[in-house]
Amino acid sequence: MRVLLVDDHALFRDGLKLVLKQLGEEVEISECGTCEEAYEIIKESEGFNLILLDVDLPVISGIEGLQEFRKLDPSAPIVFLSGADDQKLIRKALELGVMGYIPKTLNSEIIVQALRLIMKGGRYVPDNILLQADEPAHQEIILTMRQKEILNLISQGKANKEIANILGIADNTVRVHISAIFQILKVNNRTEAAFAALQEGLVSPY
């Protein structure tokens, strides 16, 4: 069995390698600390039975790199490793079609069980986290493309006039969009909107 382990924390890799050996007979582990290295390894290999991918990788995150892994080794089930028990992240991961989401807080016994499950074609997602996520019944926020564009510019601290210039429209139009955005996000001003955008993952804090 061939496993590829991508995580920038060398010691965590060491710990996980021990766990993987409990998985069974002949486990052959390739490891690296970045997506870029992982791509090279896959190209030089004959495919893996399992890819364990840290979501929080430097340069190219696991989420960003996921598609490339799919291309390079379409048959390998991909499991996300994550330091954060983030409900949204898990949902996104599942949407992206990963076969598992393993929080690094899990102890080795549970991880072994989870990986066995995944190797048999199942999925593993920590239930406590999914239950948590069900609660809020948090209504999906849907914005039009234009609204997302403008929300992004708002989040950069741009003024209405600047936004109008950038998009080549009248600043009255910008205001109309902004009013609409505020209603959808249920906020009253651009600073609240910016933070709402952050929380919804619509913008990133650079």
Add this chain to the structure above:
Amino acid sequence: MRVLLVDDHALFRDGLKLVLKQLGEEVEISECGTCEEAYEIIKESEGFNLILLDVDLPVISGIEGLQEFRKLDPSAPIVFLSGADDQKLIRKALELGVMGYIPKTLNSEIIVQALRLIMKGGRYVPDNILLQADEPAHQEIILTMRQKEILNLISQGKANKEIANILGIADNTVRVHISAIFQILKVNNRTEAAFAALQEGLVSPY
């Protein structure tokens, strides 16, 4: 030798325990996943020779919990473990007087050497990161208490009047503070200020 290992990632603890055993003869390792548990362990123990503390812990972060560790076991050298190679964080850690800062990306050989150094009374800080930190010459941003309070409220999307009400001062005064904050942060409006505050770690995105 007694070592306390506080990290919420069970597998990382496993990896690190292996490394610690390389440190020498009789290493006795206590481990847990949160500061709260760690406090209990220290109270029930006779003191440690080394405390390894993850900075990014749930509920109480390593940085927040540091003082309490100091109180409970003043003689134990404290070493931060961190998943992020963050220059600012390292500087802050050193200011707080920790004896070492170990990025989780380090491999085991280097960690062993670093821990040996620290056990002998030295300090370990990854040089590549410190060099990096020198470059930006990023001037420290110093705000008064009042300014921080107001910056926080700005980041919550509060209007000047609301801030004035909350703090029990005139909204003219709020404006004066805000003008000062903008100059210090080199920004032009409250949304930019909110994001600058985020980047500087002055507020958290809840």
Add this chain to the structure above:
DNA sequence: CCAAAAATAGTACAGATGTACTACGCTCTA
């Protein structure tokens, strides 16, 4: 104790922001 820094507060003003309207063209779908 004095000087500097911080916090307070006022007046004044230009410009930005947010809302409420109306209105028109475009695209898609029933």
Add this chain to the structure above:
DNA sequence: TAGAGCGTAGTACATCTGTACTATTTTTGG
């Protein structure tokens, strides 16, 4: 083809925001 939704744009208006002043009181450090 009618209606819905989107993007565009205008007018009007009340309010908020940010800056530039001046000025007083409190706190703090040398």
